[in-house]
Amino acid sequence: MKVPIKLLILNFFFSTEFACSMENPSRNMPLKAFDPHRKDFVCKYESDVVPGIDEQAEQWFQEGLALTSHTLWPNQRDYVKAVRLWQQAAERNHWKAMLNLANAYAHGLGVARDRERAVKIVESAMLLGIPAAFDVMGTYHMHGIGVKQDVSRAYAFWELAADMGSPSAMAYLGEKLDAIYDSPPSFWGNRKVALKILECGFQQSNAEAAFQLGAAIRGENVEFGLNNERALRILQEGVRLGSVKSANYLFSAFDDGERLAGGAMDKNRSQRYFVLLDALRRNPDLRFPNLDKILPLPPAKLPMWNGDRNTLLDAAKPILPRPTAPPPPQPNPAWLLTGRAHIEPGRQLPEQPQRQIVPQYESTAAPETGYWIARLMHPVSKRHRAWDAQQLPMRYLKGELFDRSRTGLQDEDGRIRFHYLGEAIDQLPPAPIKDDPRVARRAARYSDIPKTERYYRSHSPCPRTGIWRPYLPDTHPLHASFNRWDRQAYVRKGMPFPAVVTDRPGIEEKDILWQWLANANEVHNGLEHVTLTPGEDDDALGIAP
Structure with missing residues (x-):
């Protein structure tokens, strides 16, 4: 069958416009219309495309989660500090922190509600190619958060996010397509593709995808893709991943003796699933x-x-x-020294001097009492660097002349300056052990x-x-x-x-x-x-x- 030239031209311009929009994605980007009757789905993994996360950014992110944990009473949660931590992590492209930060602005958690800023944060995550950001943008369009409410664009964003690798978008769309007939916008009949989408989300350890896939394939008709044995294993995996729905499903199955659970009641197992279910309800x-x-x-x-x-x-x-516990502080060798280099036992030099003083030339007197260290102004040779390394902090009283001797150096080796290190302080005890967030x-x-x-x-x-x-x-x-x-x-x-x-x-x-x-x-x-x-x-x- 021949395709009309006009249609080919329209398709070309639409595809080109969409491809260009992906180079600069935003809330208003052109989108392919949501296709609930698509013929296939190619699985992609979110972890393959998101930017790497450095350790410090992850630490800030986890600390923010601990400050807003469900284990705390609502009045104990510190969203103000959490937002600051997530902002720091977001500045290092920690994509989960970026989306948590957007959520805080969208709902006024720890900051004044600013939905425009929330949308801009999500747009910045979209620029990094983060699939979950497109998923969130779909949610914003569905509920009119910072954008005009538009169900069609919401589904288009969700489909794009799923195609990019977002497991949460896969879980949502897979459930929507797992039907035998259409009833838009609630569900559509495209079970073959729905199972492919859910399988991909499940393989990425998404709890909701695990539940939806397990629930979708429960039953005895293997020809129709139903398999109680595999459904049981997948729902068990859903419990591992934190799915309250999976825990509830297995609690009921073993409590009632459903075929999924072997056809016999097992109250001991159902009791344990109930404990897990209750815990997940309290702390997702x-x-x-x-x-x-x-x-x-x-x-x-x-x-x-x-x-x-x-x-x-x-x-x-x-x-x-x-x-x-960190090892106890080691004895300071300067405790055994005499003269100006001696530091009293139990004391140490501070990491930063108490006052910032400009380095002094060797021919001058100390402008402040404390420990000073000699350094060559221009150490250019190995011998120079070795001399610098041999110097010890020396204590001078205010007004005392600096020691001008140059043991190991010739006069032509350049000028020396003395750098202020501060007064000795009590040796600090080991830092207390903090709980991992x-x-x-x-x-x-x-x-x-x-x-x-x-x-x-x-x-x-x-x-x-x-x-x-x-x-x-x-x-x-x-x-x-x-x-x-x-x-x-x-x-x-x-x-x-x-x-x-x-x-x-x-x-x-x-x-x-x-x-x-x-x-x-x-x-x-x-x-x-x-x-x-x-x-x-x-x-x-x-x-x-």
């Missing part, structure tokens, strides 16, 4: 990567539990190395992780029961986007390591290493008990080929 920041430590799927037996809610929750959380908001717990790092290949059976961390070595090009602090799993000895996004382009199973973090449940009289202890170390455990 919770994640349970080590869920199998407390609640493995049948036919595995449940470990014994003492009934304490916190024991159950903490055992399933990700673990972090327990911080150690992730522990402060109860998203993780501390544990004594084995000092000797031991690794195992993913294609071999698990050599020891406990918590394991999958990761890619630093030499792998995707290690920065794959390695996460909360990517952990509880694996029993002899079982295969769980599959971890092995279908992602650029990552193969053989690339993934597993680090043992200990924390196996204790066994007494042949019965396994949920515990939080690190477990015994094993010197024989090493890296398997």
